[in-house]
Amino acid sequence: MSRFSRRTPASLEPNRLSATLETLRAAGAPLVDLTLSNPTRAGIAYPRAELLDALNDPRSLAYEPSAQGLLEARQAIAARHGGLDPANLLLAGSTSEAYGWLFKLLCEPGDSVLVPRPSYPLFECLATLEAVRAVQYPLIEELRWGFDFSEMERHLDPRTRAIVLVNPNNPTGTYLKRDQWLHLQEFAAYRHLAIIADEVFFDYAWQPDPARASALMGSHLALTFTLSGLSKAAGLPQMKLGWIHVAGPEEARAEALSRLEWIADSYLPVSAPVQHAAARWLELAPAIQSAIRSRTTRNRQALEDAIRPESGWRVLPSEGGWCAVLEAPRIHSEEEWILHLLQSRHMLLQPGFFYDFEREAFLVASLLPAPELFDEGLQRLTASIRSV
Ligand SMILES: Cc1ncc(COP(=O)(O)O)c(C=O)c1O
CATH class of the missing domain: 3.90.1150.10 (Aspartate Aminotransferase, domain 1)
Known part of the structure; x- marks a missing residue:
């Protein structure tokens, strides 16, 4: 043993x-x-001096723990995403940490989450660390790496709790489209599954395309967690700040946020200097x-x-x-x-x-x-x- x-x-x-x-x-x-x-x-x-200046903030000398994350940082993130409600955002040390928290929130040990294939290799490891099974569903090359919902259905089991998607997918660089997003919302809501949408590379399209969707869009029939962070959105992986946006039917959304806050309160990983600097870095x-x-x-x-x-x-x-x-x-x-x-x-x-x-x-x-x-x-x- x-x-x-x-x-x-x-x-x-x-x-x-x-x-x-x-x-x-x-x-x-x-x-x-x-x-x-x-x-x-x-x-x-990089704008080196400005990045470093942002850390020189006397407010960082006081410790004011906040499980959800400081309001000013959440407001800046909400504004950068085109006017979200900062009350629906929660800060973490990175997107990877956010995944861990979501798996803790949604899964008992042995439950499963569907993850795309081909995609970002860390899912298996992040899921295993939470005693969760990462079950792969295929992205279909002929559909520009889009979903085949009957394939997705085939990979569900009675213990599936969530569907992960990466938008744009890494490494194929393909975006979620509006029709697929609507379909996925219905698919997940009908089966009481949550959606975890990783949008860390969302801002890096070669050109705009109106057919594209962000998981932040729409009426959120399913409980939907959208992840991003400074690592890619500001090219600052060393600063260690990620965030989760929570959307969905009102009761589920509110409870998910409260429970996530409870999880975050056990770790409080985001440092005060980073939270105070975040608004400037996002500028x-x-x-x-x-x-x-x-x-x-x-x-x-x-x-x-x-x-x-x-x-x-x-x-x-x-x-x-x-x-x-x-x-x-x-x-x-x-x-x-x-x-x-x-x-x-x-x-x-x-x-x-x-x-x-x-x-x-x-x-x-x-x-x-x-x-x-x-x-x-x-x-x-x-x-x-x-x-x-
Ligand atoms: C798709 C995807 N999600 C998340 C991450 C990790 O982001 P973070 O540095 O915020 O943990 C990466 C890093 O390469 C990634 O490719």
Whole structure:
């Protein structure tokens, strides 16, 4: 019997990919890392002085605990989202923490939540930490990674409590559409399921599209939790602030908020300096978003220009986000492609299996790296494609 709970992994040994990477790093190989997901390490121009000035606030010298989060911060978030009611917002240390709180709120140990596939890899881990089962439902490539409700139905079990969606989805960069949103509301409400909508990348569309929906929109037939945070919305993952917006039928909404507040009160993770600085940081967010968007747009264009369809490779269409998905010929598995690129060209991409694509062979590139680095990575990739 293990001394430790099975909420932590059976083995913490690095996988083959991490082990190869470590060996190459230790040998001083000139690596080009196109998996960088940290915007503060990507040479993005941040308004440094203004960001730091916002922390210099004498109010932070007093401790005034508030489980829901300070009103001023919630008002600023509400305003940034086009006039929400701050009373329906609750602050957390990050979006990941918010997931944990929602699983505690909605699930008994052993209950399940439906999570999309392919999508953000952390769900399995966040659910396991709460003794909850993450059951995957497929996003359908032919429907631009939209929902197939009969498939979703097939993955429900009597202990399903919530449906998670990521809008836009990571890594496919595809947005929820209005018709699907209406349908999902009905689907969930009819089955007494909550909806958890992760909208951390919502502001990063290549261009507007009136067919798109935010989970903040509409009449909320189902209890709906919409998540975001400074990590992506302001490109400030180090500041550690996420938020949950609660909507739905009145009684359920009010009780969910009170219970979430009770959970938050056990942790009180958001520091006073961050809460006081949040309003100012959110004023700076559009400029930071725009710097990130110019980077991702530029790199996406460079990628599309570099990958010729006659090579057998293609860049999947996308509507936004911070990464791009490449489809490689299935002459190798994803792992073989990644290891081959790493060993022969010293360049790193992510395999599609990190995101649980249903089939091979997808490789995921971050669009954040500095242009010189990104272009060097592209050169190595295209040289490798030509030599295969
Ligand atoms: C879809 C998605 N949700 C949530 C997060 C985590 O956000 P946070 O830093 O607020 O925990 C990420 C981070 O990459 C993400 O891709």
